[in-house]
Amino acid sequence: GRPRVIVIGGGIGGATVARYLADLKSIDVTLVEPNSTHVTCFFSNLYLAGLRSLASLTFGLETLAERHGITIIRDSAVAIDPAGKGVELQGGPKLSYDRLVVAPGIAFKFGEIGGYDEAAAKIMPHAWIAGPQSELLRRQLKSMDDGGVFVIAAPPNPFRCPPAPYERASLVAYYFKQFKPKSKILILDAKDTFSGQELFQDAWSRHYPGMIEWLPSQFTGAIKAVDVAARSVVTEGETFRAAVANIIPAQKAGLIGEKAGLTDASGWCPVDPVTFESTLQPGIHVVGDSIIGGDMPKSAFSANSQAKACAFAVAASLTGSPHFPPHLFNSCYTFLAPDDAFTNALTFASEGGKIKTVKMFISKVGESAEARRRTAHHAVGWYSAFTADVFG
Numbered sequence: 001g002r003p004r005v006i007v008i009g010g011g012i013g014g015a016t017v018a019r020y021l022a023d024l025k026s027i028d029v030t031l032v033e034p035n036s037t038h039v040t041c042f043f044s045n046l047y048l049a050g051l052r053s054l055a056s057l058t059f060g061l062e063t064l065a066e067r068h069g070i071t072i073i074r075d076s077a078v079a080i081d082p083a084g085k086g087v088e089l090q091g092g093p094k095l096s097y098d099r100l101v102v103a104p105g106i107a108f109k110f111g112e113i114g115g116y117d118e119a120a121a122k123i124m125p126h127a128w129i130a131g132p133q134s135e136l137l138r139r140q141l142k143s144m145d146d147g148g149v150f151v152i153a154a155p156p157n158p159f160r161c162p163p164a165p166y167e168r169a170s171l172v173a174y175y176f177k178q179f180k181p182k183s184k185i186l187i188l189d190a191k192d193t194f195s196g197q198e199l200f201q202d203a204w205s206r207h208y209p210g211m212i213e214w215l216p217s218q219f220t221g222a223i224k225a226v227d228v229a230a231r232s233v234v235t236e237g238e239t240f241r242a243a244v245a246n247i248i249p250a251q252k253a254g255l256i257g258e259k260a261g262l263t264d265a266s267g268w269c270p271v272d273p274v275t276f277e278s279t280l281q282p283g284i285h286v287v288g289d290s291i292i293g294g295d296m297p298k299s300a301f302s303a304n305s306q307a308k309a310c311a312f313a314v315a316a317s318l319t320g321s322p323h324f325p326p327h328l329f330n331s332c333y334t335f336l337a338p339d340d341a342f343t344n345a346l347t348f349a350s351e352g353g354k355i356k357t358v359k360m361f362i363s364k365v366g367e368s369a370e371a372r373r374r375t376a377h378h379a380v381g382w383y384s385a386f387t388a389d390v391f392g
């Protein structure tokens, strides 16, 4: 019969691989995903600011089944048997495959911040996987009194979407400026610099003067512990009271990666940058935030670009179709205010087994308001085109 591919994870990377493989019409594709819908993390900061509904960020997987012929199994993969080429599910029978693709996104290193675990995240949300966590944080921001302090704990590298904690600060500041102008935002950072720093700091002084304070790790930014009952966060030298606390912990590959022996000591999955086949488990490919992506940031755009390259490599290995070294891309839009966004665009190639940047464009400080408005407008167009590419 036709070769069988199983894809674990129906987020951005997994849905894209499944779709591009299924559209070749010569491979049976099964997608394993516990959730019936996907809520995009990208644009979820606009939701926190009251600028988008969560419904507008939510996509069903049924189009992938109905229009692209993918078999969707609503379950979690709990184990992989690389020798027997099988996947064990939490609820259903064991599945067998000719090739396996794993795209489980991120997991959190709970335990690196004292007192912060899954239960604490129900009081101090991370909102770094969109859905109920985003709704919780939005509710807390809405019911916060004017004059409160919103603390964001920004994680150490590498993590999902490097500019996003600072985009979050910008858009929540936009919300505070309208509804709670006496409030403050304090970013306690595990790092000493961050992605797009000049662009953000320029925008903060233009749009939200005096509202956002950023404390780098070297000035006791890094959080050591949280006290959920007291709603406080503890750094090396100081304890801060928060009206609302958004704790974004350090990250690692989605848990099935570790269970299946796909991760190395870093907690992420090493892959061949041309085929995205695991360097630890032959016959299993990994794409998206879970991988060691070299210069590629952990973004939806990157995951989608890797997924297409991976789909063609998997097809080539199963059907003998031609395979070429891939072109890899990332392009992100970041909002500073609803009509002020910046963009970066990068191309990548593999070099000596690693993914390296070839070309880079990034918006600059001092661009005209008109240019920034145009970028914000392009972002909205990108969102519709991109989600249609992923979810069909």
Ligand code: FAD
Binding pocket: 008, 009, 010, 011, 012, 013, 014, 032, 033, 034, 035, 038, 040, 041, 042, 043, 044, 045, 075, 076, 077, 078, 103, 104, 105, 106, 127, 128, 129, 160, 161, 164, 165, 254, 255, 256, 287, 288, 289, 290, 298, 299, 300, 301, 302, 303, 331, 332, 333, 334
């Ligand atoms: P995900 O999309 O998270 O998908 C992983 C899927 O795997 C999930 O559906 C999960 O349920 C499933 N899964 C996990 N384990 C199992 C298992 N054992 N069995 C079955 N299924 C499993 N990126 C951009 O490009 N542009 C942006 O503007 C942008 N903004 C962002 C803003 C924020 C606030 C955040 C947090 C992220 C942002 N990102 C952005 C990053 C982007 O959301 C991620 O990089 C992207 O979702 C990664 O795709 P993925 O497929 O690796 O993981």
